[in-house]
Amino acid sequence: MTKPIEFLVGKIGHFIKNFxxxxxxxxxxxxxxxxxxxxxxxxxxxxxxxxxxxYIAMKLLSYKLLSPDQSEASNSLDAMxxxxxxxxxxxxxxxGKYKFLNQFIRLLSPKYQGFETSSEVKEKxxxxxxxxxxxxxxxxKLQQVYNKLKEQDIIEDDPELEIDIPQVPxxxxxxxxxxxxxxxxxxxxxxxxxxxxxxxxxxxxxxxMVRSDEQKMIKTMERRQLMETAQNYAQLLQxxxxxxxxxxxxxxxxxxxxxxxxxxxxxxxxxxxxxTRPTLFRYASEAAETQDDSLEQILSLNDAINKALQTYDExxxxxQLKAEENGLKQHNEKNNGQNHELQPRNMDDVDLxxxxxxxxxxxxxxxxxxxxxxxxxxxxxDSILQNLENFRFxxxxxxxxxxxxxxxxxxxxxxxxADLTISTTQTPIIYMNHDLIKGILYPATYPNxxxxxxxxxxxxxxxxxxxxxxxxxxxxxxxxxxxxxxxxPSSTTSLAAFHPxxxxxxxxxxxxxxxSNKEVDKIELSYEFTYESTxxxxxxxxxxxxxxx
Numbered sequence: 001m002t003k004p005i006e007f008l009v010g011k012i013g014h015f016i017k018n019f020x021x022x023x024x025x026x027x028x029x030x031x032x033x034x035x036x037x038x039x040x041x042x043x044x045x046x047x048x049x050x051x052x053x054x055y056i057a058m059k060l061l062s063y064k065l066l067s068p069d070q071s072e073a074s075n076s077l078d079a080m081x082x083x084x085x086x087x088x089x090x091x092x093x094x095x096g097k098y099k100f101l102n103q104f105i106r107l108l109s110p111k112y113q114g115f116e117t118s119s120e121v122k123e124k125x126x127x128x129x130x131x132x133x134x135x136x137x138x139x140x141k142l143q144q145v146y147n148k149l150k151e152q153d154i155i156e157d158d159p160e161l162e163i164d165i166p167q168v169p170x171x172x173x174x175x176x177x178x179x180x181x182x183x184x185x186x187x188x189x190x191x192x193x194x195x196x197x198x199x200x201x202x203x204x205x206x207x208x209m210v211r212s213d214e215q216k217m218i219k220t221m222e223r224r225q226l227m228e229t230a231q232n233y234a235q236l237l238q239x240x241x242x243x244x245x246x247x248x249x250x251x252x253x254x255x256x257x258x259x260x261x262x263x264x265x266x267x268x269x270x271x272x273x274x275x276t277r278p279t280l281f282r283y284a285s286e287a288a289e290t291q292d293d294s295l296e297q298i299l300s301l302n303d304a305i306n307k308a309l310q311t312y313d314e315x316x317x318x319x320q321l322k323a324e325e326n327g328l329k330q331h332n333e334k335n336n337g338q339n340h341e342l343q344p345r346n347m348d349d350v351d352l353x354x355x356x357x358x359x360x361x362x363x364x365x366x367x368x369x370x371x372x373x374x375x376x377x378x379x380x381x382d383s384i385l386q387n388l389e390n391f392r393f394x395x396x397x398x399x400x401x402x403x404x405x406x407x408x409x410x411x412x413x414x415x416x417x418a419d420l421t422i423s424t425t426q427t428p429i430i431y432m433n434h435d436l437i438k439g440i441l442y443p444a445t446y447p448n449x450x451x452x453x454x455x456x457x458x459x460x461x462x463x464x465x466x467x468x469x470x471x472x473x474x475x476x477x478x479x480x481x482x483x484x485x486x487x488x489p490s491s492t493t494s495l496a497a498f499h500p501x502x503x504x505x506x507x508x509x510x511x512x513x514x515x516s517n518k519e520v521d522k523i524e525l526s527y528e529f530t531y532e533s534t535x536x537x538x539x540x541x542x543x544x545x546x547x548x549x
Contacts, residue, residue, distance in 0.1 A: 019057060019060055022043050022046070023079070026040045026043055026079050027067075028075070029071035029075065036075070040078075040083075043079065044087055047083060048087055048090060054091045054094050058083075058091060061076050062103040065077065066106060066107060068116070070121050074120065077125055081131070084135075095132060095142060096139040096140070096141050098145075104129060105145065105149070108122060108125060108126070108149060108154050109152075109154055114154070126155055127159045129142075129145075129149075130146065130159050190205065218496070222470045222471070222493070225532070227297070227298070227301055230276050231301055233273055234305045235308075237266065237269045237312060238304075238308045238311060241266070241308075241316075270312050270316075277305060280302050280305070281302075284302070408486050409450065409451065411448070411450040411451075414510055416491075417458055417508045420445065420458060421444060422443075422458065423442070423443040423444060423445065428443070431525075432461070436465045436498075437461065437465075439459060439460070440460050441460075441545070442460065443456075444456045444457060453518075454512055454513070455513040456513075457511040457513070457545075458511070459508065461474065462505070462506045463505060463506075463507075465497065465498055465533050466497055467497050467533045467534050468497045468533065469532065470494040470531070470532050471531060472490075472492075472507060472530075472531040473493065473531070474487065474490070474507075474527065474529050475528040476526070479526055482516040482520055485525060486511075486512045486514075487509055488510040489509070490507050515547065521547050522544055524542065524543075525543055525545065527539075528540045
């Protein structure tokens with residue numbers, strides 16, 4: 001019995017909505033041919049990259065095949081054939097199912113819709129079936145359906161194909177962790193046994209092997225997502241650092257090359273790429289050991305990251321070092337009583353400016369009278385002394401400024417959550433409470449902290465999603481400039497699927513808070529939480545913390 005479409009929607013969740021939209025536009029008779037090609041390519045990308053996609057795509061296209069609009073049915077055949085040619089073995093399993101091939105029987109047979117189907121659509125459907133039959137001779141059900149249609153004279157003769165027949169290889173069996181020879185032999189022996197205890201042991205072994213297979217899939221997804229993000233960051237960093245002024249106005253502009261927002265983005269991407277490189281080295285080592293084909297891609301990505309980081313150092317760090325060196329040199333010259341005239345830092349700048357700047361005229365120097373010179377010097381000294389007399393230092397204000405410039409030091413930063421002691425007297429704060437997601441802040445203390453003004457919390461996020469979660473990321477920031485907040489990175493970015501009989505998976509992070517002064521008794525914080533499961537999720541909000549004196 002065929003299950004209703006509601007079962008399909010419940011099984012694949014949000015994917016179905018996107019697939020309905022893309023597949024509908026791909027076969028819509030009113031879609032422009034250029035756009036139709038774009039939507040079919042998008043459909044093929046989903047089939048290649050998403051686990052459930054072959055089943056969903058072929059299911060939706062097979063429904064469109066029986067559309068009363070013959071143009072839509074013809075477009076469905078074209079889309080199916082392109083998916084087979086581009087995706088190959090990813091769709092073979094779906095094509096080799098009777099519930100898919102039955103749609104062709106309904107389309108061609110006079111017993112069903114044969115009289116309503118136009119001759120053009122029939123001819124195209126027969127050509128597609130024959131092409132698949134020749135390219136996928138290992139698919140038995142496809143051979144059976146085509147031969148049955150030919151025996152009943154629904155297909156009279158094999159069509160002559162004007163295009164090449166795609167060669168689709170046989171799909172290798174998905175063994176995953178079952179390829180372990182020892183486990184396979186043990187499982188085979190246990191299943192042959194009639195002892196109930198052996199059968200229970202076989203059941204446990206199967207579950208552990210399936211769980212291992214799921215973990216491998218999660219790691220593969222996580223690796224792919226991280227590599228895509230790293231590729232995008234390296235490319236964006238290279239583009240932002242490589243941009244040059246288009247005209248002379250940009251060359252001689254007094255405005256800085258990068259604004260504060262650009263600098264923040266550049267620094268964040270550089271730090272992220274630096275912390276990602278060890279993970280890429282681990283991926284490369286694992287790929288080399290298993291002779292994985294992705295090794296070349298990982299090494300190529302590592303080269304791109306190294307190039308982007310080198311460009312960052314040249315553009316951002318070297319000018320800063322030169323500026324510090326020039327500043328130190330000028331400071332020494334000033335202390336040694338040397339000439340205070342401004343000297344050019346770079347002769348290239350002089351060449352450029354000398355070309356486009358007007359010639360400077362020098363006025364004749366007129367020696368002032370001696371009396372005027374002495375009066376001028378005395379007036380200048382009196383003015384300086386008067387300014388010093390009026391200038392007063394506020395002792396309390398200097399203390400406030402000194403406290404405000406404090407920041408988190410290495411001595412005040414714990415290496416792990418285990419270094420903190422959770423408070424048993426203070427009440428935890430629930431700062432995030434959404435469907436399947438809960439975030440709690442536990443007040444804590446750090447015994448080794450040097451700065452007694454730093455306040456510590458442990459953020460614990462629990463996820464009860466029945467699907468595995470990857471790319472988990474939490475950001476926190478203080479809304480007021482009177483407070484500094486720093487969230488230390490977590491040890492993992494993925495969690496296994498939640499099971500009611502197993503402990504709830506959690507992610508813990510250390511939150512450090514430093515008020516600007518001791519008068520601050522309430523802190524406003526904002527958070528942003530993102531993760532990916534069956535679809536990307538983004539949560540954000542604000543909350544308040546009271547500081548115990």
